[in-house]
Amino acid sequence: MFVTGHTRSGSSADLPQGQQKAASIRDVAQAAGVSYQTVSRVINGHPNVREETRKRVQEAITVLGFRRNATAFALASGVNRSITVLTSNTLLHGYAATLQGLEEASRAAGHTLGVRVLTFEDDLDRTIASAADTGGGLVVIGFDRLGAAALDRVPAHVPCAAVVEAPPPGSSPGLPAVWADDREAARAATAHLLALGHDTVHYVAIPASTGSRRSVGPRAEGRRQALESAGVAVPEPSGKGWDAQAGYEAGKKLARNPEATAILCGNDDLALGVLRALHHAGRRVPEDVSVIGFDDAPHSAYVTPSLTTVRMDFQGLGRAAFGLLRTRLDPDQQAPAVLPAAPALILRESAGPRRT
Amino acid sequence: MFVTGHTRSGSSADLPQGQQKAASIRDVAQAAGVSYQTVSRVINGHPNVREETRKRVQEAITVLGFRRNATAFALASGVNRSITVLTSNTLLHGYAATLQGLEEASRAAGHTLGVRVLTFEDDLDRTIASAADTGGGLVVIGFDRLGAAALDRVPAHVPCAAVVEAPPPGSSPGLPAVWADDREAARAATAHLLALGHDTVHYVAIPASTGSRRSVGPRAEGRRQALESAGVAVPEPSGKGWDAQAGYEAGKKLARNPEATAILCGNDDLALGVLRALHHAGRRVPEDVSVIGFDDAPHSAYVTPSLTTVRMDFQGLGRAAFGLLRTRLDPDQQAPAVLPAAPALILRESAGPRRT
């Protein structure tokens, strides 16, 4: 790989200037010849203000370019329309799309959205506390180990909603949470491959969100259940990572196994890597091997072969999580609470019937 | 395309509870038998507090679970460590990666990061004003029309930095801004294709960030310059969108043109669509047609053929933008201001020598 670049990066200068303090409610009051309280009434649309007074105040407001100080408002009124999302990742499709749904919903509701990335270096409790200090609510994306850990440590008194993987049947997270039934989706995807005539379905896993040995995550779980109820062998899952590189590594091994004719992947990036490894090994997809991904990332429809995958409504998940948080934040706010769409298997080119 | 899904989405209940107001500085003071000011001194690490007093206060703090109210702090002290990013998109690679760099840098500096998506429906001025009301600084991602428009309307008194496309030589944005030299990068990519023996280089464009007819964006510009200085024909750019779908449409047309043996794309998504269209038309890449993308999205290395592309240091751009804003926010803060890496042409499989 050769790298070239007759290029540069640049930046323009910044311009200093004589800042002058923003006008306050009292400045406006003085300019309009009324008390500050009257100004407050005007900016809050209080009914009992004489029309003429209101006009005078309005005028002063525009002349002075007054804007109500959001910080002071929050302090005095106690209402805080800001929420912050805690997530370990912002780039992977599932996370980014969830974030987008969250942003959309909070914007629609007039809330402000903050993002704080979780890392292993930072102290989790400290991070959570400082996020909670902003005063608004919290949304935790618990798709992975770090997010799930954060979830466990959110103090009970801070308003928080979570978006998580499907919890084990029967159990439910200790917090308000939303999830999609990816367990069932994995089951359906696996059943689909079985129905296509494959002997069994191999699995390239995304990392588990829990540290416990017991749970390997709903996707792995769903695939296992489907295989077991079909009475076929359950090959050990492989994979150690989220990205295409990890998929490639796992794919290389699977490519050497002539028995492996059907592979389910924990996400589309992994699937992409698997596809590539298979290609390098000379195994054709879907003629020799079928591959199914997960998440339906935007590019999955455009790779060749296009990727059969499970579409997940991450944006809907984000919106739903916001809805949950909102009802927690102000309980009289009875939002319609639109549920996210159910996962759906999208049939494309990468999975096909077994050819002996 | 068939869609299936024996699945559901669920959500757990939320738990009510007897909130009790958080402890204030005065509560702590009372508990420790000191004045509130002494508590303030302790939490701010002021030196002149007797050791024993400090200990007593600290104890009261942990007992009461005191956390300094961030809103009140911001109001009283006037320091506001929060910045908000204005962007029209959060999912496209360039945006998402820039956002990530921004988050990383602001987190490292102890700032809070907000994200506000710009839409055509919302009133731009109102959006900007409300973002500015949060008190901190603004960062505008001006890669597209909407972002660039927002940039123009940011009032001079609000601290703001921007990340933009490379401005025309000589000119520079009216605000502190960072950019990468994608004009030069496009020139280099084009020159590379020419050097491979192609007669000329077609271009599938991303939408321009400016409304004016004159400017079509630095990437288009750089490719045009390279072609002109080589004295070859300059085919009209195509493309009307950012995504693979748009690339596919443009690619379909180009595939019908046997003269088109080299295609530069405004981003990797477009390139992916072009690749797919070419594939459908039976034109092989790189044997029949060479394709080069832009941005080096994470999956570009793993599609087949892997995509030759221009790597852009978006995260570095984000970090640099934050640095700019930071110096604007508190001028004594002389950050090292690490410049982003220059764009680099990454040679992979999708571009090769002209055959025949």
Added chain:
DNA sequence: GCGAGGATTGTGAGCGGTCACAACGCGGGC
């Protein structure tokens, strides 16, 4: 033994808004 000066602590005011309540002017019903 006493005053100077630094360390330590407390008080008042204010950041920019909100809330609760009091005060004012006015017209209508008796």
Added chain:
DNA sequence: GCCCGCGTTGTGACCGCTCACAATCCTCGC
């Protein structure tokens, strides 16, 4: 003609914290 009640406006206190300054305590040097 007086009182009531409403619409309108102003005042005081406060949200939780910081700043500036004043008050107190202590210790040291002469």
